[in-house]
Amino acid sequence: MKNEAFNPFEMAQSQFDKIADTLELNEATKDLLRINLREYHVSIPVRMDDGSTKIFRGFRIQHNDALGPAKGGVRFHPMETIDTVRALAMWMTWKCAVVDIPLGGSTGGVICDPHNLSSHEQELICRGWVRQLARNMGPLNDVPAPDVMTNSQHMLWMLDEYETIYGKKYPGFITGKPVGMGGSLGRTEATGYGLIFTVREALKELNIPPGDTTASVQGFGNVAQHAIELYQQIWGKVVCVSCWDQKDQVSYSFRKMDGVNIEILKGITDRFGGIDKDKASELGYEVLPGDAWIEQEVDILIPAAMENQITKDNVGKISKKVKLIAEGANGPTTPDADNIIKERGIFLIPDMLGNAGGVTCSYFEQVQSNMNYFWDKDEVLGKLDLKMTSAFASVNKLAKEKKLYMRDAAYVIAVGRVAQACKDRGWV
DSSP states (O other), X not given: OOXXXXXXXXXXXXXXXXXHHXXXXXXXXXXXXXXXXXXXEEEEEEEOTTSOEEEEEEEEEEEXXXXXXXXXXXXXXXXXXXXXXXXXXXXXXXXXXXXTOSOEEEEEEEOOOGGGSOHHHXXXXXXXXXXXXXXXXXXXXXXXXEOTTXXXXXXXXXXXXXXXXXXXXXXXXXXXXXXXXXXXTTHHHHHHHHHHHHHHHHHHHTTOOGGGOEEEEEOOSHHHHHXXXXXXXXXXXXXXXXXXXXXXXXXXXXXXXXXXOHHHHHHTBOTTSOBOHHHXXXXXXXXXEGGGGGGOOOSEEEEXXXXXXXXXXXGGGSOTTOOEEEOOSSSOBOHHHHHHHHHHTOEEEOHHHHTTHHHHHHHHHHHHHHHTOOOOHHHHHHHHHHHHHHHHHHHHHHHHHHTOOHXXXXXXXXXXXXXXXXXXXXXX
16 A cells, blocks of 8 residues: 655655745754654563564654643554654644644554454553653653554553553543543544544535535545544535455455445444455445545545555546545645645645544543543534634635645644744744
């Protein structure tokens, strides 16, 4: 699914450099913000179930914390690279800033494949990662959260290890916890719902009723599933989804022109978001190549899988019918493809805005855990809707006033806020 020559950190820096010039930042500010404040590389010894010992490589990158404690996910992925983590940390800084929450950006990861690890081995990796980094994280300086192939159980193991090390209760150390153990109601839905809140606002801007639209979605993990769920609740119709098949080591797209049934598909999906293609075929779904999602004759494209998915090589396959691209993944569109999307006049909801619902609700969980007082689900999702709608309005207003592409407008707001915080603190 990835081009090996693709470097996400170089892409993130390129995006920043463009906006730094637009904002006329001084050289010190540019030098500070285009690299990470801190990087931690760790080795995690794990006694495997067969009695052997294996060393896993892990990372934690803290890009910037001028606005508040760093915040970011922890990925488990066999193809994880340090430059991917660096890019994600930088994007997290901008994401927190664009939705105006008092957090900075960080990201972590471990090079491993949970598909091939027992539950016990995954627990040991979680605890080992925390042991290596406990001195550099915490509720007041860096708060982890789930990301690709990690979940609430992983977060609980990490929390337990952190509390064991320090001998006290720190529920605000980590977010994405099980609801019964200090997690927030609404957190599971937050990223996907937040994306559709911005889609709803974009459709208002385009004067298109949601019920008149169709969509194609890349990915069928947590973000995609909840985005599809809420999109269908506002009467949109999803006709195609794609996902990675772990067994075949290839991706497939699943199309049903009268609309996919989210509940039925979830019933034939593994815990990593892989849809059983044989069962899907029996249920009347067309099984297509993995990249077919981008070619569909729909109004909305939702890339909600991994980075580097809309490139100069496939952007030309986007139908002329597409009016809106809503980025649910981090960095799914390369700069070359971005230029073509901009030239075609397709309305774009950039990743830093579109998928900021996750970190926004993580912030809500962090606040609740630190207060030891919890809100009901409607209150959490109401606050999320308000934050996402407000952030969309700010970005869209600036884009119209300055005649900027939506991604550029989001960056101008985010980078401007972080740069000002660095200046106010006397760092630059």
